[in-house]
Amino acid sequence: MSENTAMLEEQFRRRIAGGETIEPNDWMPDKYRSQLKRLISQHAHSEIIGMLPEGNWITRAPSLRRKLALLAKVQDEAGHGHYLYSAAETLGISREEMFDQLHAGKAKYSSIFNYPTLSWADMGMIGWLVDGAAIINQTTMAKCSYGPYSRALLRICKEENFHKKQGMEVIAMLIASGPKGKAMVQESFDRFWWPTLMMFGPHDAESPNSPDMLKWKIKLKGNDELRQRFIDMTVEQAHAWGLTIPDPHLKFNEQTRSWETGEIDWKEFQAVINGNGPCNHERMEARRNAHDNGAWVRDAARAYEAKHRRNGGTTV
Amino acid sequence: MNAPHQQPDDQWDLWEVFLQEGENEPHTHAGSIRAADAENALQNARDVFSRRGAVKNLWIVRSRDIVATVPGDTASFFEPGSDKVYRHPQFYRFTLADELWKKP
Numbered sequence: 001m002s003e004n005t006a007m008l009e010e011q012f013r014r015r016i017a018g019g020e021t022i023e024p025n026d027w028m029p030d031k032y033r034s035q036l037k038r039l040i041s042q043h044a045h046s047e048i049i050g051m052l053p054e055g056n057w058i059t060r061a062p063s064l065r066r067k068l069a070l071l072a073k074v075q076d077e078a079g080h081g082h083y084l085y086s087a088a089e090t091l092g093i094s095r096e097e098m099f100d101q102l103h104a105g106k107a108k109y110s111s112i113f114n115y116p117t118l119s120w121a122d123m124g125m126i127g128w129l130v131d132g133a134a135i136i137n138q139t140t141m142a143k144c145s146y147g148p149y150s151r152a153l154l155r156i157c158k159e160e161n162f163h164k165k166q167g168m169e170v171i172a173m174l175i176a177s178g179p180k181g182k183a184m185v186q187e188s189f190d191r192f193w194w195p196t197l198m199m200f201g202p203h204d205a206e207s208p209n210s211p212d213m214l215k216w217k218i219k220l221k222g223n224d225e226l227r228q229r230f231i232d233m234t235v236e237q238a239h240a241w242g243l244t245i246p247d248p249h250l251k252f253n254e255q256t257r258s259w260e261t262g263e264i265d266w267k268e269f270q271a272v273i274n275g276n277g278p279c280n281h282e283r284m285e286a287r288r289n290a291h292d293n294g295a296w297v298r299d300a301a302r303a304y305e306a307k308h309r310r311n312g313g314t315t316v
Numbered sequence: 317m318n319a320p321h322q323q324p325d326d327q328w329d330l331w332e333v334f335l336q337e338g339e340n341e342p343h344t345h346a347g348s349i350r351a352a353d354a355e356n357a358l359q360n361a362r363d364v365f366s367r368r369g370a371v372k373n374l375w376i377v378r379s380r381d382i383v384a385t386v387p388g389d390t391a392s393f394f395e396p397g398s399d400k401v402y403r404h405p406q407f408y409r410f411t412l413a414d415e416l417w418k419k420p
């Protein structure tokens with residue numbers, strides 16, 4: 001490392017320690033840039049892939065109210081993808097490059113979206129658990145050191161509460177409808193509980209990128225701390241609804257005043273992250289098809305713009 | 317930034333979006349979108365940044381048309397405004413019964 005770089009890194013470290021926000025044209029260490037590219041693009045991919053499990057139920061929503069809510073939520077997720085791809089682009093990676101990585105199967109996205117949505121209760125479960133977990137992650141990350149990412153997350157956080165609430169409404173109504181509805185919720189809960197806990201990532205001790213990311217405020221809390229916050233909140237809600245947590249080892253620790261779970265099946269987590277979950281193949285195929293089938297729209301918009309430019313005017 | 321209409325990739329131009337979110341509010345930067353032309357940019361900006369109303373007015377501008385200060389130079393660039401305490405009201409002190417008036 002040259003003397004100059006060492007000085008710049010020290011300045012950078014001090015800026016972050018002082019609570020300053022890093023902006024796209026500021027000097028930053030290469031590793032800070034590459035970590036952020038990876039993190040923000042993975043987050044963007046998760047929003048886009050995350051539309052698929054719910055999109056699966058739009059045509060089968062049980063009422064107009066539910067269909068509207070689901071459509072609006074899925075549209076929001078597309079918007080979140082846009083905010084995040086734009087934030088990543090400020091780091092000098094093109095959107096095309098990110099799409100290529102995703103479509104080639106080289107990019108990661110949240111493992112939760114590789115699980116199937118088998119019943120209508122899953123729509124409630126995703127809002128309650130998956131968006132609930134995402135809210136905990138995203139509100140924490142909104143205080144991160146990189147300006148464009150932080151601002152995108154603030155915008156996202158404002159929209160997520162509706163996602164969670166509409167899901168909880170679905171669940172509450174199913175439970176109120178009687179034993180059949182409640183059984184449907186319990187069955188869905190049994191499938192989603194563990195994969196949702198996996199969303200927070202590996203234990204801090206096994207999370208290879210954590211130390212650097214904490215130092216640079218790309219990450220503000222450890223995976224385990226955020227997971228625990230989610231568990232404590234959600235267990236209480238589940239109990240209030242009379243649901244059973246699918247974990248024989250779950251117990252309340254009187255000293256820490258928090259709920260302790262059994263161990264997560266990390267083999268399953270690794271398998272899903274590495275492409276072998278129940279729906280990885282299906283999700284990637286749907287994503288590639290959507291991109292390819294949308295090519296004519298992109299071409300048409302560009303041709304339209306070119307035609308107006310030739311005619312010497314703008315299109316507005 | 318890419319030269320106009322010579323994009324190395326499949327994506328449209330990059331535009332910056334500014335929203336006026338209330339009566340008598342300034343336009344503030346909201347983020348960026350991709351669009352082939354201005355009309356398309358306005359529509360995409362609407363779809364991405366105003367899904368819940370609350371937007372009074374929307375500006376879009378091609379990102380490459382924005383001129384900004386250079387981060388490394390900001391300290392010296394803004395220096396002329398940073399050492400002029402007399403441009404702030406706190407610099408001025410007096411009481412209404414000031415003795416100054418009475419002295420010769």
Ligand SMILES: [Fe+2]
Pocket residue numbers: 047076077080156
């Ligand atoms: Fe989202």
Ligand SMILES: [Fe+2]
Pocket residue numbers: 077131134160163
């Ligand atoms: Fe969401």
